[in-house]
Amino acid sequence: MPTAAATESISAKLRKDEKDRFTLICDEIGTSPSNAIRMFVSAFNRRGGFPFDPSNPYGxxxxxxxxxxxxxxxxxxxxxxxxxxxxxxxxxxx
Structure with missing residues (x-):
């Protein structure tokens, strides 16, 4: 039986309104804030940088x-x- 990889924590400071909105949107799309952050980190690592153009985030x-x-x-x-x-x-x- 494969063993789970060890995980590590990451911390970020957000304003309360940013955190509340982030949590609300995560709930609305059916994921957790932790999972959303893991998805971002995974995409960031695969691309070797931002998975979108930070100067044009909406495309x-x-x-x-x-x-x-x-x-x-x-x-x-x-x-x-x-x-x-x-x-x-x-x-x-x-």
């Missing part, structure tokens, strides 16, 4: 990232619509 397309940069830089006023009302009117025309 936005380049087009979306460019649009977000434009909005932050105030370049979003150069489009065809200067107001929401104009954009909605154009949608209503179609």
């Amino acid at each position: 936005f397309s380049q087009e979306t990232l460019s649009a977000m940069d434009d909005a932050v830089a105030g370049r979003n006023l150069s489009g065809p619509y200067r107001t929401v009302k104009e954009a909605m009117a154009a949608l209503d025309e179609e």
